[in-house]
Amino acid sequence: NAGVMQNPRHLVRRRGQEARLRCSPMKGHSHVYWYRQLPEEGLKFMVYLQKENIIDESGMPKERFSAEFPKEGPSILRIQQVVRGDSAAYFCASSPPNSMDTGELFFGEGSRLTVL
Amino acid sequence: SQQGEEDPQALSIQEGENATMNCSYKTSINNLQWYRQNSGRGLVHLILIRSNEREKHSGRLRVTLDTSKKSSSLLITASRAADTASYFCATTREAAGNKLTFGGGTRVLVKP
Numbered sequence: 206n207a208g209v210m211q212n213p214r215h216l217v218r219r220r221g222q223e224a225r226l227r228c229s230p231m232k233g234h235s236h237v238y239w240y241r242q243l244p245e246e247g248l249k250f251m252v253y254l255q256k257e258n259i260i261d262e263s264g265m266p267k268e269r270f271s272a273e274f275p276k277e278g279p280s281i282l283r284i285q286q287v288v289r290g291d292s293a294a295y296f297c298a299s300s301p302p303n304s305m306d307t308g309e310l311f312f313g314e315g316s317r318l319t320v321l
Numbered sequence: 322s323q324q325g326e327e328d329p330q331a332l333s334i335q336e337g338e339n340a341t342m343n344c345s346y347k348t349s350i351n352n353l354q355w356y357r358q359n360s361g362r363g364l365v366h367l368i369l370i371r372s373n374e375r376e377k378h379s380g381r382l383r384v385t386l387d388t389s390k391k392s393s394s395l396l397i398t399a400s401r402a403a404d405t406a407s408y409f410c411a412t413t414r415e416a417a418g419n420k421l422t423f424g425g426g427t428r429v430l431v432k433p
Binding site for chain 1: 363420422
């Protein structure tokens, strides 16, 4: 049973370009979370999605960032017009439909974005 | 601000020793979880303790929860070099839609 798959693992972009990060949750999982981690820091919540629905986007910056989880295909975190401050590791996590009580999340290996 | 704050920020011990780290949080919680992160990797779930529980064990791990002090501790007994990692506590609370809120982590180095 494959775990949470994220790609690309590493992405380099120049300022002003777009970054697209993809996440395929574990089989049978319908909840997806995106977190951002700066070096030597903890994970900061960005957004929580279910299929075709954004449930909680309280951690998303107001501009340039968007996320989706379509009916078919992976979840996408999109960062437009990247700036150096967007350089970070972006982690996706998933959970099964009945795990709201436990809250245990299964994490991918992350996508490391470097903005030159 | 962080819901969970770990203490110490960094810990260096010899193999075979015990490692203890603490986590404090600010508001009432549904449960508290501990995760491990090896350098450059994703997070791995270690143990979950519910708000009505006081202590849990899993192998060499022992977690305590004191809701009156809003704090938790993670004890790793008989540490091994492979335990070298960052350890994060994370809380869920109904008011936050049950999403996980992480602390800043404790970086543990176990020297062989």
